Amino acid sequence: MxxxxxxxxxxxxxxxxxxxxxxxxxxxxxxxxxxxxxxxxxxxxxxxxxxxxxxxxxxxxxxxxxxxxxxxxxxxxxxxxxAARRGSLSGPLRISAPVTFGRMHLGPALFPFLARHPEIQMTLDLNDRRVDAAADGYDAVIRHGPIPDSFLVAWEIATSRRILVASPAYLMQHTKPTSLAELEGHRGIFYAHRGGGDWRFVQNGHKKVVHGQSALVLNNGDMMRDAAIAGLGIALLPVFIISSAVRDGSLIMIDIGLTPEQEFIYIAHPDGRNPSAKLRAMAVWLKDTFGSPPYWETEFDEHLTS
The missing domain is CATH 1.10.10.10 (Winged helix-like DNA-binding domain superfamily/Winged helix DNA-binding domain)
Known part of the structure; x- marks a missing residue:
């Protein structure tokens, strides 16, 4: 054969x-x-x-x-x-990643890695839908969110801090919430692949779930940010998506005294499949490039204190 x-x-x-x-x-x-x-x-x-x-x-x-x-x-x-034993990385590498993070941070981090290892033939599929890594033929998926319990082995490559935000126009029309109880009465812009109708926080080690009034449910972070800027409601979004909008005043941060549930940027590959040398090398490269805490959060904090 x-x-x-x-x-x-x-x-x-x-x-x-x-x-x-x-x-x-x-x-x-x-x-x-x-x-x-x-x-x-x-x-x-x-x-x-x-x-x-x-x-x-x-x-x-x-x-x-x-x-x-x-x-x-x-x-x-x-x-x-x-090839790796000879000191080079080569061969095909098929990765799935979310659209917004891929465009803003993954691409700029990956391009130097691929330039350093020209024998890698990467296929990068930017898609916000949840794919089945094994069935859909991916070597790994890069995702943003809580690390799930699944038939995938996940490697954390960066933490991801999220912040409640709304537009100045929305907050002029509605009382700015300062507690969980007040937040519950507000219109929300929610992510479709994560419940689609609630915000999750941590209080004294216990999870607190707030069910807002659904104004819009989306599967893309860019559009969630834009919907918040348009005044449709409150959104809980990662710093890497909303930092520029907070800097220019298009979005206002909302503090209710609680920390949103921890999320991560992570790489996950099918359980039982030995990850290749090039996949392991890429994960290390991305983790080193993003930093701990990741550079987008460091730059955001520096802006807030300047």
Whole structure:
């Protein structure tokens, strides 16, 4: 069984087209067909159902696909580990990360790392939806929030402080809250992937949950900040998103005497999968680049005290 045939099958299954697979692999469509025929003969079963309009994976093909992806991943990682033993990092690295953090901080931190290791072929998917790292084929996901209990192994790369904020216009129309009880009566702008209707704080080691009046539920931090600036309600957002708006007066900080629940920037990879040398190196690089506390919080605190 040839690896090039397995690679071709996986590419066809993921793209849904022999022509698209040929384009991605930079080979002719006839070579794609020949490799698929050879693989099906070797396995003694049909892996794909071909029609004039589309290609679909058969039941046996679906069963084989999961292991085929794993086989290719292991070969890639074995090759990369050998490169690491020679003192270089190489091979593919597929990462998912949130849009706002990716644009503002992850990209600028990653570009020097990739320039230093040009043999790494990184695919960075910026998406605010919660992905399944293993099923969706990611080597790891970078996320912002509380570190969850899951089938992922998480590495903290930075802490993330959050602050309650609202626009001057909103606070002129409503009494500025100074306690949990007063906060409960306010309109809130909430993050869709984290409850979508409450704020969480810590008081004397105990969690306190406040259910605000939902004005808007979003799945993107930039839009949450913009909605708060527009005066739609109060938002609980990380410093890296709201720092510039607080500096220019577009948003006002709100202190109710409690600390929001701790959140982190973290990298998580599927449990049971040995993380590659390049993934470990990237995690160390990001942690060192962001600092402890992270530079965006240090700069924000310096502004507040200046």
């Amino acid at each position: 040839k690896l090039e045939s397995i690679t071709t099958f996986v590419t066809v299954a993921q793209s849904g087209s022999l022509s698209e697979a040929a384009r991605r692999l930079r080979i002719s469509r006839s070579v794609v067909s020949e490799r698929l025929v050879d693989l099906e003969k070797e396995l003694g079963t049909s892996l794909l159902q071909r029609t004039t309009r589309k290609v679909t994976v058969t039941e046996n093909g679906t069963a084989f696909l999961t292991r085929a992806i794993r086989i290719l991943h292991e070969v890639e990682e074995a090759t990369a580990d050998l």
